[in-house]
Amino acid sequence: MARTTSGPGAPEPALPPTLRRNAPLVPTDSAASRSLAAVIAILTFLAGLCAGAAEMVASSAGQWQGSVAQEVTIQVRPGPGRDLDADIARAATIARSEPGIGDARVFSKAEAERLLEPWLGSGLDLSDLPVPRLIALRLAAEPAADLKHLRARLTEALPGVASLDDHALWLQRLSTMANTFVGVGIGIVVLVLVATGLAVAFATRGAMAGNREVVEVLHFVGADDDFIARAFQRRFFGLGLRGGAIGALLAIAAFALAGLLARAARSGPAGDEIEALFGAFHVGWRGYASVILIGVIASLVTGVVSRLTVRRFLA
Structure with missing residues (x-):
């Protein structure tokens, strides 16, 4: 470690990179920060796919139910x-x-x-x-x-001889199937968000451990725990916002590409059978809005979890 001397003309002591002027307390351009942003993007992408698929199934089921409910059948034996x-x-x-x-x-x-x-x-x-x-x-x-x-x-x-079938049993089973699929999709989204929070918690504790000297100096010059927690929250919120935006955009692009491929497949000889079985591959504005909302929620989860982790680490 370089020695410093006091008095006029003595060289200034070398400061750690995180304490230099205009340097952020929690750097976001490190390998760990980029890895965390990549993890958040991947988790947001998977959660967006689940949310979009659940919305697509719910929309298709609603169309099927509306179509079937408009028709009844008389069976003559x-x-x-x-x-x-x-x-x-x-x-x-x-x-x-x-x-x-x-x-x-x-x-x-x-x-x-x-x-x-x-x-x-x-x-x-x-x-x-x-x-x-x-x-x-x-x-x-x-x-x-x-x-x-x-x-x-x-x-x-x-x-x-004659009996009337209003397809009520079939409609009930279809509704149960659609609700089950939507419930599973929501559960997967919640689990992905929980996994995002855990990854942020571990990354925050690692950042705190790596910046322990900086935190001690900040305490020494009068910074309170809330100031330090806000600094970490801002940095990790930025990482979460970047990762969430990338993951949401990738999910939207995946649905748009799948829609183009589905429309191309419907023009083929088996298109009518595919559409009759799976319905039209159309996510709709609610599906895209849910993907964007998941990206925003991932960013908020990142900021809140990082703040809580810092406050608990400093307690």
Whole structure:
């Protein structure tokens, strides 16, 4: 260590880099700071993907539910000694006479048999099987259809033959699936934010340990714990803001690229099947807003956790 002498003309003592004029108390251009910003960016990116995917599933489920809720189905089963075509015509007449029914489409025998191909395979002769016939009813916006009254009329006119399916059980299962997926996505986002806080806590304690001499000098010249905590909070908030912004932008870019690829895939021969199974790959403004919000929350978590860690270290 260089010796210093007192008196006029004596050289000034060499100060540590962190105590030189205009030097920050907590440097952000070190390897540890860059690593922490990279970790925050990666965690924010993963959390943004989870949030965007959850929003996309919730939006698609809402569209599916709205589409399915606008349609109900009448199933007409063949029976011994009954004229199936007459029963179908009577059921369709009853449905069309009900207020709130916009359209009634009767499935032909070939169409009904094609509905069984995913389970039974194609090319089978189903003429000997009592395949039920379907009538798809499209509900009108106004007036609202009274499905209970329609069900009662069908039961009275065609007992044991016609039944009305409003897809309530399927809608309930779809809603449960969507809510479960959204809940899992929110849980993953929370875990990622907790991991961000833990990484910031360890990095803050390491920075405090590496700047112990600086902290002691600041205490010696009269700086209180709140001043030191604010200095660390500002620096780590800047790191969190930079990492959160990078992670959020990468997540937005990933969703935009995936949307372009999905639109390109829909133009191919299997596009209709993919869209019918997974829905349109569209995140929407709420998905992008949630990704940006996660980046902001990651920055706030970084600043708050660093301040609390410093106050606890100095206590």
